[in-house]
Amino acid sequence: DGGITQSPKYLFRKEGQNVTLSCEQNLNHDAMYWYRQDPGQGLRLIYYSQIVNDFQKGDIAEGYSVSREKKESFPLTVTSAQKNPTAFYLCASRGEVASGEKETQYFGPGTRLLVL
Amino acid sequence: AQKITQTQPGMFVQEKEAVTLDCTYDTSDQSYGLFWYKQPSSGEMIFLIYQGSYDEQNATEGRYSLNFQKARKSANLVISASQLGDSAMYFCAMSPFFLRSSNTGKLIFGQGTTLQVKP
Numbered sequence: 001d002g003g004i005t006q007s008p009k010y011l012f013r014k015e016g017q018n019v020t021l022s023c024e025q026n027l028n029h030d031a032m033y034w035y036r037q038d039p040g041q042g043l044r045l046i047y048y049s050q051i052v053n054d055f056q057k058g059d060i061a062e063g064y065s066v067s068r069e070k071k072e073s074f075p076l077t078v079t080s081a082q083k084n085p086t087a088f089y090l091c092a093s094r095g096e097v098a099s100g101e102k103e104t105q106y107f108g109p110g111t112r113l114l115v116l
Numbered sequence: 117a118q119k120i121t122q123t124q125p126g127m128f129v130q131e132k133e134a135v136t137l138d139c140t141y142d143t144s145d146q147s148y149g150l151f152w153y154k155q156p157s158s159g160e161m162i163f164l165i166y167q168g169s170y171d172e173q174n175a176t177e178g179r180y181s182l183n184f185q186k187a188r189k190s191a192n193l194v195i196s197a198s199q200l201g202d203s204a205m206y207f208c209a210m211s212p213f214f215l216r217s218s219n220t221g222k223l224i225f226g227q228g229t230t231l232q233v234k235p
Contacts, residue, residue: 031220031221033221033222033223035225040227040228041227041228042120042207042225042226042227042228043161043207043209043223043225044225045222045223048220048221048222050220050221056220058222088159090159090161092161092223094221103149103211103219103221104151104163104166105151105163105221105223106163107153107160107161107162107163108160109158109159109160110159110160112159
């Protein structure tokens with residue numbers, strides 16, 4: 001089945017530790033996105049990538065890093081510089097933009113990150 | 117600045133009745149896309165419906181329809197014949213600079229509306 005997978009489902013981080021969240025898609029989508037969701041809030045964009053080996057900062061990139069070495073993978077690292085990392089993290093992907101074509105982002109199931 | 121506003125933090129509806137979830141947006145661009153997503157308690161974001169700014173007709177997908185009023189910058193979601201499984205959080209989102217080469221596909225989300233369907 002085509003889709004987006006995220007792992008792990010739950011992740012615990014100790015103070016000063018870097019952790020990496022996995023996002024994989026087999027939809028052959030070019031663009032991928034990472035969002036953060038705090039309780040009772042909407043989603044905010046952390047990083048996005050429109051093509052392999054290229055990525056851009058979103059609205060809240062400080063304390064996070066990403067890589068895009070393969071089309072199907074877009075891992076997110078939450079570094080020790082992110083002082084308030086407890087949140088729900090959602091990965092999404094989107095197909096190639098074409099004039100007149102709908103472009104919908106499809107989301108993975110998410111990872112809940114908790115700080116110990 | 118682009119912004120999405122959902123003014124209803126929580127809504128109740130009786131099973132089998134229709135409900136309207138409000139969404140207003142702010143953008144200076146003429147080309148944009150509007151989306152609605154459903155987020156059940158499990159956390160996954162489920163795509164429901166899409167409306168392009170140049171679409172003449174209101175979008176419909178099964179029990180979901182989007183009441184698009186461009187002059188008022190509103191894109192309300194109408195759910196007909198509510199079911200218990202419709203209880204969830206609903207997000208309105210916008211993709212600015214739609215259908216243009218500068219489009220990055222970024223989505224701007226509202227704060228969401230929690231819908232509870234009563235039996």
